[in-house]
Amino acid sequence: MKHFLPGVIAMAIIVVASNILVQFLLGDWLTWGAITYPFAFLVTDLMNRFYGPAMARRVVLAGFVTGVICSLVGSQIEGQFGPLVSVRVAIGSGTAFLVAQMMDVAIFDRLREGRWWRAPLVSSLVGSVLDTTIFFSIAFATQLSFIWPADDVSWANDAVPVLGFGPLAPLWVSLAIADSSLKFALSLIALLPFRAAVTKLSPQSARINLS
Numbered sequence: 311m312k313h314f315l316p317g318v319i320a321m322a323i324i325v326v327a328s329n330i331l332v333q334f335l336l337g338d339w340l341t342w343g344a345i346t347y348p349f350a351f352l353v354t355d356l357m358n359r360f361y362g363p364a365m366a367r368r369v370v371l372a373g374f375v376t377g378v379i380c381s382l383v384g385s386q387i388e389g390q391f392g393p394l395v396s397v398r399v400a401i402g403s404g405t406a407f408l409v410a411q412m413m414d415v416a417i418f419d420r421l422r423e424g425r426w427w428r429a430p431l432v433s434s435l436v437g438s439v440l441d442t443t444i445f446f447s448i449a450f451a452t453q454l455s456f457i458w459p460a461d462d463v464s465w466a467n468d469a470v471p472v473l474g475f476g477p478l479a480p481l482w483v484s485l486a487i488a489d490s491s492l493k494f495a496l497s498l499i500a501l502l503p504f505r506a507a508v509t510k511l512s513p514q515s516a517r518i519n520l521s
Contacts, residue, residue: 314361314365314368314369317353317356317357317361317365317366317369317372318368318369318372318373320353321350321353321354321369321370321372321373321376322372322373322376324346324347324349324350324353324373325347325350325373325376325377325380325407326376326380327343327346328343328346328347328350329343329377329380329381329384329395330343331343331345331346332344333394338474339473339484339485339487339488339489340485340488340489340492344488344489344492344493345492345496348434348438348492348493348496348497348500349496349500350373350407350411351411351414351430351433351434351437351438351497351500352430352434352500352503352504353369353373354366354369354370354411354414354415354418355414355418355429355430355433355434355504356504356507356508357369358415358418358419358422358429359418359422359429359430359504359508360511360512362419363415363416363418363419366415366418367412367415370407370408370411370412370415373407373411374404374407374408374411377403377404377407378400378404380395381395381399381400381403381404382400383395384400385397385400396449396458396461397457397458397460397461398448398449398450398454398457398458398461398463399449399461401448401449401457401458402444402445402446402447402448402449402450403445403449405444405445405448406440406441406442406443406444406445406448407441409440409441409444410437410438410440410441410444411437413433413436413437413440414433414434414436414437415433417429417432417433417436417437418430418433421433426505426508427501427505430497430500430501430504431497431498431501434493434497434500435494435497438490438493438494438497439490441493442486442489442490442493443486446482446483446485446486446489449463449466449482450463450466450467450480450482450485451467451480451482452467452480463482465481466480466481466482466485467480467481467482468480468481469481470484472484472487473487473488
């Protein structure tokens with residue numbers, strides 16, 4: 311339990327912070343939540359490295375439950391355009407988190423014996439792609455409107471130039487590309503605290519792949 315708790319607390323803090331910060335815009339295509347959320351992969355990878363995939367999956371499930379609670383709370387708060395969290399956003403967020411994080415755990419475990427950077431980088435990148443694709447598709451794509459027809463996502467499907475200068479595409483495509491690009495960048499940055507934690511906390515005999 312003493313090993314499990316720090317991971318749960320760290321994951322809960324990231325999930326709660328991301329759910330709050332997603333309400334605040336960062337430029338035209340991102341929210342502040344896009345900066346905090348990718349570090350959930352760092353928490354998962356550190357738990358996986360030190361305590362194995364079973365413990366990492368427990369932390370992921372704890373994060374999922376925290377996210378569900380945040381969505382329930384957000385659905386009861388009225389914003390300018392309705393509830394802060396719509397049904398489709400809640401379903402997309404929960405599904406994306408669970409699938410992406412579980413895939414991260416599986417890939418990391420498969421690559422754990424390689425060079426120190428390989429497992430966290432590859433697992434985070436694949437997880438990020440899954441997370442972005444699943445979330446934005448479920449939450450905003452008109453093709454999936456049957457999930458919850460009452461949610462009006464017309465604003466997210468307005469045709470605009472991709473990232474302001476590309477071909478015309480639904481607005482949510484630009485949001486997804488920007489989100490994914492930031493996740494990729496933060497996956498690289500997260501290698502620094504990952505290596506620092508592993509170097510500091512791993513026994514000397516377990517550091518053979520850190521060179």
